[in-house]
Amino acid sequence: MTERIIIAGSGGQGVMLLGKVLAESAMREARHVTWLPSYGAEVRGGTANCMVVISDEEIGSPFVQYADSMIVLNDESLRRFGGRLKSRGLLVLNSSLAQSAPPAKIKNLESRPFSAIALELGTVKVANIVALGCFVAAGGIVGKGSVEGVIKGKAGEVSTDIITLNLKALSKGFGLAGGSRAKGGR
Amino acid sequence: MSARGNGHAKILMTGNEAIAEGAIRAGCRFYAGYPITPQNELTAYMARHMPQEGRVFIQAESELAAVNMVFGASATGVRAMTSSSSPGISLKQEGISYLAGCRLPAVIVNIMRGGPGLGNIAPSQADYFQATKGGGHGDYHSIVLAPASVEEAYRTMFDAFDLADTYRTPVMVLGDGMLGQMMEPLILEKGPVRQHAKTWALTGCRGRKPNIVRSLFLKEGVLEALNLQLQKKYKAIQQKEQRWEELLVEDASVILVAYGGMARIVKEAVRGLRAGHKKIGFIRPISLWPFPVKAFRRPGKKSVKYLVVEMSYGQMVEDVRLAVECRAPVEFFGRSGGGIPTEEEILKKLHTMS
Structure with missing residues (x-):
């Protein structure tokens, strides 16, 4: 199985970090994984995106033309990338900032107010991890435990408060999913 | 990334x-570079970690300065390296020619971007000619290694520094954005x-004859004799240092060739075609110079075709044609300037060949 994922938002929303945490979670599950950032001048202020490929086999291209699943954190990114989601693909969408209607063909949609929920948790900065939690529950591509392991693994780099907050954000997001594909994950 | x-x-x-x-782990003692996308993380990593290891990092005032600092460091016998991306590598060519002429080891990393000119920052393989055919002036070659994964890129550095010291020659590591x-x-x-x-290094000559590092030889016959020595070295490298990966070539009717x-x-694409029982093989040149001609010379092999795919409009394909020596048809598909050939495009091209 190979899962090709696009993660997009605006610069500053933690899109790159979200992708790295997801990639590291897959690595902890001993799977093949690549992470490819957009590295143009577009990172400043405009849309930021990264591509994550998770597979049980050696991965060819780290570039994702058409995505099996997508996490989109703002409106502009939805307009830019929405058309690149495969017809049966999963879209995890931040409804706090993405007001445009997602493409009608998308059947597998988790549209939740990640930014608003993050604000309730204390800071909008964790909207990315709330979204990741929702993605983990709805997509079933990596296990929640693996993601928690990655977050806890940052203990040497950030304060305990930040770890606790992110774990809370992950759980909150995890509880939001309506059970699209495989709630509970691997 | 802080965790090393x-x-x-x-x-x-x-x-x-x-x-x-x-x-760093291969013993690089000196790094000088100048920022350019898409290789900035390399320079930034060196800026952070080389001083921690008690080694030298210099952000030079230009690419030209950086490569000449590497020249100086290498002349003292330490492992030295610079890195850049395409336009910056063009600026370094004079220094690389001098390194070759002075028989100095050095590692130069080129993380290629779109060209010609300032081009763009998208992945590209359009510097193949420059890397493998000399690049600077004079009759010289750099050894060129092209890894295809992050893990291989790491391992390649040990090989690159060892080859540089073994043959006293510049080695280029060629990647893309x-x-x-x-x-x-x-x-x-x-x-x-x-x-x-390194008995030739400039380490202070007390108690021994001074060593001289130079590439200027005006006396009649001297340069030619030295150039013949260089050619002898290049022949030895061509015989001993060809590196490639191959997959399912034995029974293949078409062999796809690509690097990096x-x-x-x-x-x-090859794995997918094999799963569909198509007799397709794969050759990945790892050393681009010396080009792995041995991979293409198989006695008794008949009726095979080659398809070369590059992020350029056809550079390595020329070396494949030279290696094949007209014994088999060689076709090409490539894109450049930001375009990356897709699996669908490769399959479509393959379809026109059968």
Whole structure:
């Protein structure tokens, strides 16, 4: 199985970090994984995106033309990338900032107010991890435990408060999913 | 990434970071560079970690300055390296020619971007000619190595420094923006680091005859004699140092050929075709100079076709044609300037060949 994922938002929303945490979670599950950032001048202020490929086999291209699943954190990114989601693909969408209607063909949609929920948790900065939690529950591509392991693994780099907050954000997001594909994950 | 791994656990790193870490572990004592996308993480990693290891990092005032600082460091016998991306590598060519002429070892990393000119920052393989055919002036070659994954990029650095010291020659590590920017898991295993006696180095001549490092030889016949020595060295490298990966070539009716980041996509296409029982093989040149001609010379092999795929409008394909010596048809598909050939495009081209 190979899962090709696009993660997009605006610069500053933690899109790159979200992708790295997801990639590291897959690595902890001993799977093949690549992470490819957009590295143009577009990172400043405009849309930021990264591509994550998770597979049980050696991965060819780290570039994702058409995505099996997508996490989109703002409106502009939805307009830019929405058309690149495969017809049966999963879209995890931040409804706090993405007001445009997602493409009608998308059947597998988790549209939740990640930014608003993050604000309730204390800071909008964790909207990315709330979204990741929702993605983990709805997509079933990596296990929640693996993601928690990655977050806890940052203990040497950030304060305990930040770890606790992110774990809370992950759980909150995890509880939001309506059970699209495989709630509970691997 | 601050965590530099303990040599046992898998960690995630970009290709740029893995190259930098590989260089440090391979004993690189001196790095000078000047920023340019898409290789900036390499320079940044060196800026952070070389001083921690008690080694030298210099952000030079220009690419030209950086390569000449590497020249100076190498002349003293230490392992030295610079890195850049395409336009910056063009600026370094004078220095690389001088390194070759003075028989100095050095490692130069080129994380290629779109050209010609300032081009763009998208992945590209359009510097193949420049890397493998000399680049600067004079009759010389650099050894050119092209890794295809983050893990291989890390390992390649041990090989690159060893080849540079063994043959007293510049070695170029050629990657593309995709390889430099992408992250993959790897284990930072310590590679072999051989010590080379550098009796030619400028280390202070008390008690011995002074060593002289130069490439200017005006006296009649001297330069020609030295150039013949260089040619002898290049012949030895061509015989001993060809590196390539191959897959399912034995019974193949078509063999796809690609290197570096492009080879990942081609290999995936080959695996898919094999699953559909198509007799398709794969050759990935790892040393671009010396080009692995041995991979293309198989006695008794008949009726095979080659398809070369590059992120350029056809550069390595010329070396494949030279290696094949007209014994088999060689077709080409490529894109450049930001376009990356897709699996669908490769399959479509393949279809026109059958």
